[in-house]
Amino acid sequence: MASSLEDELSCAVCCEIFRDPQMLLCGHTFCRQCIDHQPNLQVPVSRTCPVCLRSTHQNPVSNLVLKSTCESYKKEKDRRRTEEEDYGGVPCPRHGLKIRFFCKSDRELICKECRNQEHRAHKVQPLTQAVQQHKDQIRAALLPAEKALESLRKGSALECRVTKYIKSQAEQAEKQIMAEFEKLHQFLRVEQEVRRSELRVEEQQKREKQEELVKWELQALSDRVMGVEEELQNDDVTFLRNFNDILLRAQYRPHPHLDPASLIDVVKHMGNLRYNVWEKMKDVCPCYPVILDPNSAPPQMSVSGELTAVRRSAWRFYSPNPLQEKGDDFRVLGSIAQNFNFDCWDVEVGDNKSWKLGVYRRSLGWNNVVECSMWGLCRTGDLFYAEVPGSTLLQVNSPPKTVRMKLVPRKNDNTLYWSLSISDASRVWVLCRFNKIPFGTDLCPFLTSQEKETPLSIVPVKVNITPEKELTFLERRVDYGTLARSSGRTNITSTLSFVK
Structure with a gap:
């Protein structure tokens, strides 16, 4: 309807709302500006209407009624446009009035009639006040998010610090790898030089011996040839009389002193060379049953470069782990979980009087809440406690220097469980024992030290390398029918065993 009314109030020339409408004799109306731009209408002799094409000789007359109507329509249109800009352009769907209030009870936009009717007993506030409160809530x-954005831009966010920490971790690990391989290279270089030196010594000895034999043989043969040549110069009677002796001296027979022992003992120097060097390397390459995880260390704890010792550290000497800054757990976990193949390790505590060690388990409870359990031994000064969920004071007369942790799987009523014993490794004296530790999530060893001077260190284990002998045919009880006898072989496949 509004569109039809606007069409009726529009000029046929400019297609806009009439501005100072002028009516011709034929009854059609146009804007004064449009009439001024029509050459046919400005000629006093003959004027043609653009709509009906009738000619007229009279000047146009102002259409005051249409002018007033157009002005009223423009004012109403401007008013509605202003209201739409102020109130979102959405009037009340029930009453068509301006939305001026907000019902806090029903959380609805309402007009004046809605407030007086359905929302009379509700909490109502002005629309501008509600908008301001909701904007404040959105800003809060x-x-x-704005702080996180700013910290990301400045590089102080956790993600940025973790990125820097990863870079520092890689640099430290690379330096440690180079240092460890340099030790191996140094060992191999020394071993190589020792073996080359032994080879050169044997070469020198046997070469000098052979040169002496050549020198002696040269002198002996030279004397023999000269003697025979002198005998050939004798008179005929003497020559024939001594012929047999001369012939015997002229004949050459090699000496039996040349044998394989005169050569380099290549088997001694090259036999199983890599295997022998590898077997010897076990003395310079310690094997640790537990490797500590530096990612689990809080900023107050420091892990050694070989990941086998832990001590309390100062913040200024070590780069703190951003993911552990807010944690109050001072435990450093072992990176290898406990299982049936790995059940015993020793920890050297020395004179440290403030430490805690044992096994640790983290699992999800029935309501998806992380549950942490630990079993271990704690020392505080001269007091020792057994750590279970709860602490029990122990009677320890002689503090241990090395503590042995041993896990043993047991079975009772078709139920598997762990049994943990903690003892003094030097005297094999059990300090405490924990039975029926439930199976499920793997147990991880943990260490904690509150002293800076004396670290807690994992004790390396001894590694034995023994060749494994393959069974003979007879031992395998294999019947080969016509085979009269069997032959045995030795398969040099090494078996590693760890000895405590």
Whole structure:
């Protein structure tokens, strides 16, 4: 309807709302500006209407009624446009009035009639006040995101610090790898030089011996040839009389002193060379049953470069782990979980009087809450405690220097469980024992030290390398029918065993 009314109030020339409408004799109306731009209408002799094409000789007359109507229509249109800009352009769907209020009870936008009728007993506030409150709520909710954005831009966010920490970890690990391989290279270089030196010594000895034999043989043969040549110069009677002796001296027979022992003992120097060097390397390459995980260390704890010792550290000497800054757990976990193949390790505590060690388990409870359990031994000064969920004071007369942890799987009523014993490794004296530790999530060893001077260190284990002998045919009880006898072989496949 509004569109039809606007069409009726529009000029046929410019297609806009009439501005100072002028009516011709034929009854059609146009804007004064449009009439001024029509050459046919400005000629006093003959004027043609653009709509009906009738000619007229009279000047146009102002259409005051249409002018007033157009002005009223423009004012109403401007008013509606202003209201739409102020109130979102959405009037009340029930009453068509301006939305001026907000019902806090029903959380609805309402007009004046809605407030007087359905929302009379509700909490109602002005629309501008509600908008301001909701904007403040949005700004408050947006504040953490703005702070996070600012910290990301400045590089102080956790993600940025973790990125820097990863870079520092890689640099430290690379330096440690180079240092460890340099030790191996140094060992191989020394071993190589020792073996080359032994080879050169044997070469020198046997070459000098052979040169002496050549020198002696040269002198002996030279004397023999000269003697025979002199005998050939004798008179005929003497020559024939001594012929047999001369012939015997002229004949050459090699000496039996040349044998394989005169050569280099290549088997001694090259036999199983790599295997022998590898077997010897076990003395310079310690094997640790537990490797500590530096990612689990809080900023207050420091892990050694070989990941086998831990001590309390100062913040200024070590780069703190950003993921452990807010943690109050001072435990450093072992990176290898306990299982049936790995059940015993020793920890050297020395004179440290403030430490805690044992096994640790983290699992999810029935309501998806992380549950942490630990079993171990704690020392505080001269007091020792057994750590279970709870602490029990122990009677320890002689503090241990090395503590042995041993896990043994047991079975009772078709139920598997762990049994943990903690003892003094030097005297094999059990300090405490924990039975029926439930199976499920793997147990991880943990260490904690509150002293800076004396670290807690994992004790390396001894490694034995023994060749495994393959069974003979007879031992395998294999019947080969016509085979009269069997032959045995030795398969040099090494078996590693760890000895405590």
